Amino acid sequence: AQSVTQLDSQVPVFEEAPVELRCNYSSSVSVYLFWYVQYPNQGLQLLLKYLSGSTLVESINGFEAEFNKSQTSFHLRKPSVHISDTAEYFCAVRATDTGRRALTFGSGTRLQVQP
Amino acid sequence: DTGVSQDPRHKITKRGQNVTFRCDPISEHNRLYWYRQTLGQGPEFLTYFQNEAQLEKSRLLSDRFSAERPKGSFSTLEIQRTEQGDSAMYLCASSSKRGGDQETQYFGPGTRLLVL
Numbered sequence A: 001a002q003s004v005t006q007l008d009s010q011v012p013v014f015e016e017a018p019v020e021l022r023c024n025y026s027s028s029v030s031v032y033l034f035w036y037v038q039y040p041n042q043g044l045q046l047l048l049k050y051l052s053g054s055t056l057v058e059s060i061n062g063f064e065a066e067f068n069k070s071q072t073s074f075h076l077r078k079p080s081v082h083i084s085d086t087a088e089y090f091c092a093v094r095a096t097d098t099g100r101r102a103l104t105f106g107s108g109t110r111l112q113v114q115p
Numbered sequence B: 001d002t003g004v005s006q007d008p009r010h011k012i013t014k015r016g017q018n019v020t021f022r023c024d025p026i027s028e029h030n031r032l033y034w035y036r037q038t039l040g041q042g043p044e045f046l047t048y049f050q051n052e053a054q055l056e057k058s059r060l061l062s063d064r065f066s067a068e069r070p071k072g073s074f075s076t077l078e079i080q081r082t083e084q085g086d087s088a089m090y091l092c093a094s095s096s097k098r099g100g101d102q103e104t105q106y107f108g109p110g111t112r113l114l115v116l
Helices: B099-103
Strands: A003-005 A010-014 A019-021 A024-026 A031-038 A044-050 A056-058 A064-068 A073-078 A087-095 A109-114 B005-007 B010-013 B019-024 B031-037 B044-050 B053-057 B065-068 B075-079 B088-095 B111-115
Touching: A003 A087, A010 A019, A019 A109, A024 A073, A031 A064, A031 A073, A044 A056, A044 A064, A044 A073, A073 A087, B005 B088, B010 B019, B019 B088, B019 B111, B031 B075, B044 B065, B075 B088, B088 B099
Parallel strands: A010 A109, B010 B111
Antiparallel strands: A003 A024, A019 A073, A031 A044, A031 A087, A056 A064, A064 A073, A087 A109, B005 B019, B019 B075, B031 B044, B031 B088, B044 B053, B065 B075, B088 B111
16 A cells, blocks of 8 residues: 655745645555646646656646655655646655556645745 | 546535436546545545446445446446535546556546535
């Protein structure tokens, strides 16, 4: 079984400041890693994912996350946030075993970007 | 591609009643998933279909819950004898079997259930 811990339930930050949303996971097997975003009154959308290869993955809107196997972490970063980044962010994992496709989510981090 | 759709978007029911939700996945997506999300928590997996076969079920899916995907297209999730603890957002997602996109689950807007 897998578990995901997002230590920060809320992260307030000023516009144009950098931000890091933390994600740690626990698993006895290899996993794929995901970050999903939920904007106000919208459904969950995939932000980025790590499947294999380079441990640094990027999204089209400036977010990046780095898979750190030794620390079992997949922290999400952005060097300069915008008001429009205000949303809830969920980290998720899935066992690489193709027979198991369930995503295990963390409890989410609410990013509040202030002007 | 119109995205994953769910119906109804909101449902209020009395304790003990049965409710049924529908999910229409993205066209040609062969995999369909149901999750439940309560306030302040991330989504929790309930069950997964590949085509019409239900391949994975969570312990959360008690015997009051049943899901079907009879023709491998839309799916229904039924909750019998609803309890107040069933109040949550029920999310549906689908994914493709093709190439690099098969690991991406696309989520619908959800059905918010309130049991009085």
